[in-house]
Amino acid sequence: MSARCIMVLGTSSGAGKSWLATALCRHYADQGLKVAPFKAQNMSNNARVVAAPGGVQGEIGSAQYFQALAARAEPEVRMNPLLLKPEADTRSQVVLMGQVSEELSRLPWRGRSARVWPTIAGALDALRAENDLVVIEGAGSPAEINLMASDVVNLRVARHANARCLLVADIDRGGAFAHLYGTWALLDEADRARIRGFVLNKFRGDASLLAPAPEQLRQLTGVPTLAVVPMRYGHGLPEEDGVFDDRPAGAASPVGAGGQVTRIAIVAWPHISNLDEFQPLKNLPGVRLRWVRTSAELADADWIVLPGSKATAADLAWLRAQGLAGAIARHAAAGGRVLGICGGLQALGEALIDPHGVEPAASGPGLGLLPLVTRFARAKTVRRGRWRFGSVAGPWAALSGVAFAGYEIHSGQTLQHPGMAARGEVARVPIDALAWQNPAGNVLGVYLHGLFEDAAVLQALFGRGAPSLDAVFDGLAAQLGQAFAPGALAMLAAPARDTP
Template identity: 45%
Template structure:
């Protein structure tokens, strides 16, 4: 028996597709429905390692999927797997993306091939969806960008092309916090072909603030003009960020000074906003610590007053290191370390802290490139063609630790103490493990080490990150249950009558 499926599409990137999909997954799972998330294609440098790989892979192997589908699987109570994100594009530059298919590296895609060079990717995506539908009652699919990417429609397998192929009812999500939500929803529908329009069964308004009664006239007019119901108006809720795929969501992670009691002793952590930042969720757990102020910086002056600097992962280590130098951040980081401040480099950020980075095979550009690092750690990185994926466990700072590895760089360490697959020299830490700070023990130990060196007394270790994540998922499902017509959504999965075609018009409201 084939399970039912739903597409959650959007009017634009960051309209709320990921959040709505995640909330629906948890809400359906709480009803006892076997549900799986799915996104045919991500374009994101925020990914996660999961157990297993493509068919025929060696037992015990690992695979790579988008971080958003990983958290959606957690919300659904399902085991994350490659079929939930069969195609992952990881931008290395504005013109080239590295391709991951069913969790494994599959070459690169140039900008000129984006429209026409993806037939094999579409086949992989369709096969993965068919597989999930054979094993789950409901598959909740997330679209990408806008549902009305009409320049890409002929080769589309992510939005309406996917919906058409699978006969999926589609929800269109719009972000009212940006303004223009009624025009964007009606315009999205009007730009679709009559055949695609038949699959759009309703709208969801996301991030609404204020009196819902003031919205009613607009909702009524939207329904009248389009013939589609608004199945929900989800309120804007402070702090409800998730493990998203898009760095546009970093704004929701900025520190809220109102959460700190006046006069409280806090640690300030500056996270460098690299242009090709990857796995930015590595610092999410720091954002939840009441004794920690996290800020995202791209200017050397913003490091003033920071107790610790985090250099996160990146999909373009050499290019982002050049950007760092071009902005003067390299010198500011070295000066910060010389003044007794802590520095934590994660994956690509760790590689930047070493003595040299070598690319003999051309992973990030021309083969044979060698560039000096910041020289804060005795380590040399050499890129290899094969990607390292892993789910390591170990100990550091006297506590158990775990994380995940995704990298081409192989690091050779000279002097210094070992630290999470990397090295430590005083308060300069380098690790190849993503996600390690999600471990409550390791995070607390690192923060205490930084605080002790800075002569600070802060309250840490009282936040359980895994429990906080579960609470956020349940809050999101509560919002869906309270503000969306979930019964109508379930009925929508069984199809329905033909709906009117909507065309662009200058008709005045009645």
């Protein structure tokens, strides 16, 4: 078997590649095809733990994780063989086939291409050998002429897979026809021939008003506009670039039963990671989710959440500079709920110790809301599993006894602060080595991601659940079928030929 390949390219980041690839995965899976997603290189601090070679577990970008679920496939590292996790403006941690590579992390950007390409090509070839169809997502734009020589994610992949390509533009930004034409014009003739259709995404209004532009674009390029996708707020799929979009998703209402609203403020610090795990809260009636960067935005919050961080110490410094540290402490002192997840948990403790320089200037004081100390280590904990809360106190007591699925991605281990423990100041431990509370019970820190993606947790905390992922994927596929020209999706997946 050698799978046909459909590739989604974009005129820019944020054009809609990820959601379109996800929708394609569900659509073709619904046609009875065995489908796998693929993205050669992803740059994101939103990652999931999946199966890796040798029976271990590794990391891939969240987008490919959700695409695999949409395809009804088991997520695994071949679907995103190269993941770059930004640690600073000019530095990223390199994850190859699910595992951190310190050697590759030290190499300059362009110096990695030759080293990683054989692994990328091998992962794609293996997926093609095991599936009927591979839906490939590009990155950024394929026409970044400064990067073409070292490209391992766009055109090089398209050529290797002999992929039929869609080029998508965000028409809501304006200039979409120029973006499509300019991208096409910067490609060489052979690569242009791979583009089988243009997609206009996030259109508001009457599609007939676009005429005669699509036909004029076809006359200039020979490429038809195959779909005009309407703007749809809150389709329910996490958007990696949409951290500050706090509108309720889909049909979710910000008012719950009895007119109750839970106002949840998530601190959007600079090195935020795994922000996609909060998407179910956006989909949940009775929850008003907002991302905050100032102390004033915390004024009426019921919950304050410190999310994951790729640089805990740096984000702590930012927290203090913004005046947020004091506001969080006052909220906790007044009995308000505070939740720290992963890096957020580490920040809630008394101290951070970094003897190996895992993070720049990582040693220093924490927020002091939990009597804990975190010691960073070179080894990274990456695993998924199921856990159960023990006895949970205070306003989080509804979690007592709740079993849930989740995952860990963190450097360092957290323990009771020895000096404070000697004085009798110890944290409650609802899950050994993974969750802690202050004595009053209103401050909870956990290492486990994915709490709000578990139906049992949502039921315990809110008395209701969010729409299932399957419902989200089905909605995306339905929208796709309505937007594409008749027969276009079947044409894209027809048996491949030897030429583009």
